[in-house]
Amino acid sequence: MKLALVGIGGTGSRLVDTIRSIEAEGDRQLCYGNLMTVDISRTVGDEFDHIPQEQHVTIGDTHREVEDGVDGDQDLAVEIARTDFPEIHRALDSITMRKLDGMLVVTSLGGGTGSGAGAVLVERLQEMYDKPVYVLGVLPGANDGGEAALNAARSLRSIVPAADSTLLFDNDRWVGTEAEAAEDPYEPANRELASRVLKLFARDDADPSSIGANTLDSSDIIRTLSPGGVASIGYAATELEDGGGFLSWLRSILVGSRENETTDERTDAGKTQSLVRQSLNSQLTLPCEVSSAERVLVVLSGPPDELSRRGFESARQWLEEETDTVEVLAGDDPRPDSSTVAAVVLLANVTEVPRIDAIQQQAVEYDRDTDELRAPEEST
Ligand SMILES: Nc1nc2c(ncn2[C@@H]2O[C@H](COP(=O)(O)OP(=O)(O)OP(=O)(O)O)[C@@H](O)[C@H]2O)c(=O)[nH]1
Known part of the structure; x- marks a missing residue:
């Protein structure tokens, strides 16, 4: 934007x-x-x-x-x-x-x-x-x-x-x-x-590889902020370990069977969800009752391999339940050279502050x- x-x-x-x-x-x-x-x-x-x-x-x-x-x-x-x-x-x-x-x-x-x-x-x-x-x-x-x-x-x-x-x-x-x-x-x-x-x-719009399948654009942010009122921003990040990090360490032990693929997907979902949860529990720019938000947007940034579709969907669903809000948008901000995976959450039109x-x-x-x-x- x-x-x-x-x-x-x-x-x-x-x-x-x-x-x-x-x-x-x-x-x-x-x-x-x-x-x-x-x-x-x-x-x-x-x-x-x-x-x-x-x-x-x-x-x-x-x-x-x-x-x-x-x-x-x-x-x-x-x-x-x-x-x-x-x-x-x-x-x-x-x-x-x-x-x-x-x-x-x-x-x-x-x-x-x-x-x-x-x-x-x-x-x-x-x-x-x-x-x-x-x-x-x-x-x-x-x-x-x-x-x-x-x-x-x-x-x-x-x-x-x-x-x-x-x-x-x-x-x-x-x-x-x-x-x-x-x-x-x-x-x-x-x-x-x-x-x-x-x-x-x-966003890093000079780098075409930074535009992923789920990448959010300005219209998503404009839509999220459209109810007006006051908004708060949450943030959490996790450092990737050397040689693959966040999700890969589990993959490395679980390669192979279909059963393991399912475990892998669950891990993606769980890790992403816990990062998003952390971003709400960490200090918001404006501490507020999260469930009073009218619209929510979450942006996950990090190396594309670390940002799974399954993780997004589950983070979105979890946020919907947590905030009691139907309108939750989730998208990514791929950063191939980054050594962290981060979640930024925008809570729009919060009323309990x-x-x-x-x-x-x-x-x-x-x-x-x-x-x-x-x-x-x-x-x-
Ligand atoms: N976050 C942050 N708050 C600041 C900073 N400087 C001052 N404040 C806070 O901002 C308020 C004062 O606002 P200022 O920006 O200094 O004042 P101003 O708008 O220039 O207005 P006047 O000085 O009255 O002409 C106080 O609540 C300060 O605690 C800053 O650099 N960062």
Whole structure:
């Protein structure tokens, strides 16, 4: 799938840079150079290695009161983005939409710029293009405070209905104590999210051997995301052993009889199923009740010999039962030189998400005047 990347605010810009850096290291292509970032009154130095300077748009120059972002003020960001939209519009001209399948707007929902300018941008992009506009949104952690929660709660009401689908990432779950010790506390989380996005959306389309009989195409992803709402991505991988790995070690002992062929098939199914199960049990980008998903898509990637048809079918059936959903698509992403077999699962339009409930509650309890949380009884 080919998607233009538009990063908004500090988080959005950093994430677009990370996606580009992983693209540059590997063979998966997503944006084909169609990318830009938008920020408010923030001078971009050499902090981004993979976004050319001319693809950054800085708006809000005429607002003297802002420097270095809007400091969480969502309403101000909305106002600036509306007034300065012609500048963003000009930069959008460098994106060749007719060659792309859609857009991915990348933003934090807790930041002022990300949530405010992000909402304006998604709305305008929907008016300008007839292709899907997806959002990759970062939810604030509980420690980011009441204002971030309020911004996120408001954007869940503005950005989510405006976008074709919003893939969410929960900082509360992903930016942990281990990461805090790192030089850049967000770096490990950003790399994890960027790599999942590429594994889900991007294919190696320069290599014809990467198109297999079951290979998913963009229309499968578009169909899965079509109910809108919020989506979550699961991922699990297993290293292949030297000399054949994942399934072959069993084959090597079981070659021969028909009875063994059946065992072999069962093994394929079992191994694939356990990988898919692991991808749901591992940390989802947005922890949620899996059975609340409306549509599901699973992509298995690895060397073609390791991806069996039998395995797919059983993984699909297992997912259908697990998620209680009729619409489960399964396909492959053959990667002949890979030393791992991996499963990426996309859960679309999930409705039971405890973290969203908690953010909404924190937003209700937040008192803007004092910048503090009120006791729950005061907020009702
Ligand atoms: N995952 C991730 N979250 C981040 C990163 N940087 C900041 N955040 C989170 O994003 C929120 C703040 O958003 P920012 O992107 O810094 O803010 P902004 O959208 O630029 O808006 P203003 O600074 O208010 O103008 C907080 O919830 C932070 O925890 C990052 O690099 N990765």
